[in-house]
Amino acid sequence: MTMASRKAKFVAAGTIGIALLIAGCTPGTAKPTPSDQSSATGGEVSTAVPSDPVTLTLAFTDNPEMTDALAAAFHEKYPQVTIETQFTQFADYVKSLRLSMSSDSAPDIAQYNAALKDLSAAGLVVDLTDYENAYGWDTKFPKSALDMLRVDETGKILGTGSLIAVPGGLSLVGLYYNKDLMEQAGISAPPTSVDELTVDLEKAKAAGITGLSLGGLDYGSLHAWAGLMNSMTNTSDWRDWINGKGGADIVTADAIAATTLFADWAKKGYFPESANGTTEADSAVAFAKGDGLFLVDGNWDAAAIGETMGDNVGFTVFPPNSNSNKAVGTGFSVSYMISSKSENQAAAAAFLDFLSSPEAAVIESNGGFLPPNAKAAPPATGIQADLKAANETIVSDDGLTPFPDFAAPAMLDSLTSGLQQVVAGRMEPKEFLESLQKVWTAYHGG
Template sequence: MSRCQDIEKGFTDPAVGRRARAFRPHDALEGETVNAPARWLAGGGAALVLTIAACGTPGSSSEDDGPARVEGEEITAPVTADEVAELGDVTLRVLADAGEESTLTELIPEYEELYPNVTVEVEYRSYDDIVRTEANTLSGGDPPDLAQGAQGYALDGALVEAGLIRPLDDLAEAYEWFDRYGESTLGEFRWSDDGTRFGTGSIYGISPVVSMVGVYYNKAKLDALGLELPHTFADFEAALATAQAAGEQPIMFGNALKSTGLHIFGVVQGQNVDPAVTRDWISGTDGATFDTPENVATATTIQEWAQQGYFGEGYNGLAEDDAVARFAAGEGVFLIGGTWQMAAIQAGGGDFGFFPMPPGESGLHVASGSLGMGWHVSTESEVVPAAAAFIGLITSDEWAQKLADLGRVPVLAQQIDASEPLFADAVAGSGTILADGGNTYSFDWATGTMMASMGGALQELMDGRLTPQEFVTPIQDDWAAFQAER
């Protein structure tokens, strides 16, 4: 039942064509093909509230553009089983990131028990494949009802511009997202109706989880080195030097697909740059620039770490997942990575911890971070109540604990048992970053080609092929060209 027949073909719909040329952030991976087969599968911690109220998106109000008109059925209250039953026997088709498989394996049987007239079929794709192919899939003749997107101009902006996903302002009201999530938390899913303005307008997606970058550490190695947890960025750099002097690899790092380098840049940049300034640049605020002394200083630090051997050898040819597996097996003292990698690290069976990068001159805990990949409803869906019920379940307070049990950090919940030590660290660390307003989104949201341009430039910077100034200039050029186009 694959609906991936035209995955690798160019768009033919003029409404999609212009954006399609700009929405492939991994174009720099020359010769790479989509190799994840389509799989349609039949459905078969500590009290905390994590919100992002401290870090509003520029213009994160719907007042500027007003909510887009909802085509078709409007949801005015939480959907009931009787309302879903009125659809008759139907299939809810879902396109999800491969990382969601463990979550949906738990959720789908519960959903189908609550709504027995609905059969859920889900196709999993890698994140890279979602970014590459989803607009084509949703513009095809048989689109899924629900699809996970990727915030920023590269994908979500393309989906909104082409009219492929439905605004969810009605669901936001019906399921009380504004009260439960906070207005500013939802800003990363707001778009103008033409998809050219990020952070303002209608809400087009929602996610129940937080994705935050921090520092994993091997507790046994830290103890053997006689090191305490670093409290400042200077402490962290001193720990790297100590680890290397003792013959350990300070940072386990794999950057073959380039995205990991952006994570490194984000946590180092946060020592020098106000996170609001970074969010403004990523969001496309007029007058923002990447070509600053602070970003040159950040690039200088990263280049020095590479020259000093803190990342080991061959990191630009090592896949991120392989680096995580090596760290979980006991190689390296630290790993700078995301909360989404926690389960893979736990699987190694070692004793690991997690902390937000300690503050530098900014005085703030800063990292690339956001809500998880958003859930979108296709404008072509004929089972909107069933799709709304699915989103309502996965974002419910009751399901927050189940997400926690799966090792995922919920956005908010009143009673979360975070007793597992590494998970408790991730919850606390994410909360610290959010409390400081330190989440800076993701650099690849900034333009349709930023992953390729910034990721490639970081590889060259770390290899010594670019100076720090030569690194920042083309990134700003990419941003400026994109802003001029949109």
């Protein structure tokens, strides 16, 4: 699996997809009128699945096997509804969907991407708020996962306003650990706080073991730094900054402390010397081969790591600032929205509701995702059992946070290059944060 497809498969709505926004065409300003049959823009909506035969089209780019399985399972439950899936390669998906959603042949359902959040402001996707209320999605899906799929009327600020998509499978970044190397370093259990993690990294160094396998050439440093930001800063303020809420500022004492700790880890030699020249994918391979006590990475690498390491690998949430803190982890979801031009919005909304079902949870788990209905995830062993437990913890603590590059279309480049400078000791933590705030302000305003 290529790096691009791997990231796209599991969360890269922001990490890669948002960069494609520039390539996409700008949607028109005319706001199509949804079908009178089931408008979800202000009023009661029906949760009854139409009894007459209905065919829905579903445009998507991630995991064809899982998407086709979800469509087939929904059809089995509701034989009168057929879902025809339309796959597009990730590199072409954002541009292609922009064109199709503004055309007369828009799909009924489409996979959401953070680069497409402004489709709501153009009136091209359904405001799902009424369906959320009718179906009780606030009790079926994690609040933090739903909030990532809300956007204000400008189409720029996330976490507030209209619900425009529903999650069909979550991703989560956490801490992988090598059990044999832990024993060699004299560590009895995975860390449960940032302080313990720092102590464990020093123990690894003393034992001649690489503390943290890191791929800073692309996303590895971002994941590790974001883990510290999740744990050491105010979660609400951190989410506000990522979501683009007015007045948000990343240059805070807590953020400086988190970034300073990340820089200290680099200075003390807890990372490989080649970290800035190594990709995230290669750092995962190195970790699986025994080069590194820890790895900060997502569930998308769990299957390959588990296949190589077997029972020698474990996974846990990135440790909070202290043992008493709630768990917070970076992640996103493969999610789906409804076209405002669809003539079968009630049936489409029923499919979105199906994504929270026990049947869907099995399919989502088999597809490599963490089901939004965490308690319905099928039994698992090894690393998959660890992922299941971590997902349940994050969902219970409402601790899912968006990827930091969601903050602005140009943020990914600034994060990647800036963290490389921090790792190399060529940029001070406060200077790095100020550079991010400059990009944020350029997009959202002062």
